[in-house]
Amino acid sequence: MIQQVTRGIKISVQTSFEGTFYKNYKMNFAFGYIITIENQSKNSVQLTSRHWKIKDSLSKTEHVDGEGVIGQKPVIKPGESHTYQSGCLLSSPFGNMSGYYSMVDFATTKKFGVIIPAFKLSAPFALN
Secondary structure (H helix, E strand, O other): OEEEEEOOEEEEEEEEEEEEEEEOOEEEEEEEEEEEEEEOOOOOEEEEEEEEEEEEOOEEEEEEEEEOEOOEOOEEOOOOEEEEEEEEEEOOOEEEEEEEEEEEEOOOOOEEEEEEEEEEEEOHHHOO
C-alpha cells in the first residue's frame, strides 16, 4: 500500500491487476485501484476535482481532469474517510499513476491541493 499525507489529508492506494482483453484488435491491460482519503485535519473538507497523470510504458503520458471522484464530491469530516474504487487501461503490462485532488477547507473556504502519491501498475506475469 502506498500512502502520503498532505495538509492533514492522508491518501492510501492499493492496486490490483484485473486481466487482459482485446479492444479494437489491440491488447489491453486492466488495472484496478482502491483509494482511501482520510481527513486527519481539524476541519471538514470537500473533494471538488481530480487530476491524473497516467504513464504507460508503451505510449505517451496521459493527463485526465475531472469533477469529483466516480461522480461524487465527498465531504469528509475530521476523523472520517472516503473510499472509492476505480481503474484504468494500459497498452502495456507496466505503468504508473500520480496526481492530485483539489479540495476546499470548509473553515477557511480556501482551496488546496492534496497529492496522490505515484503508484505502480504492473501485471504479475510480466515481472521477472
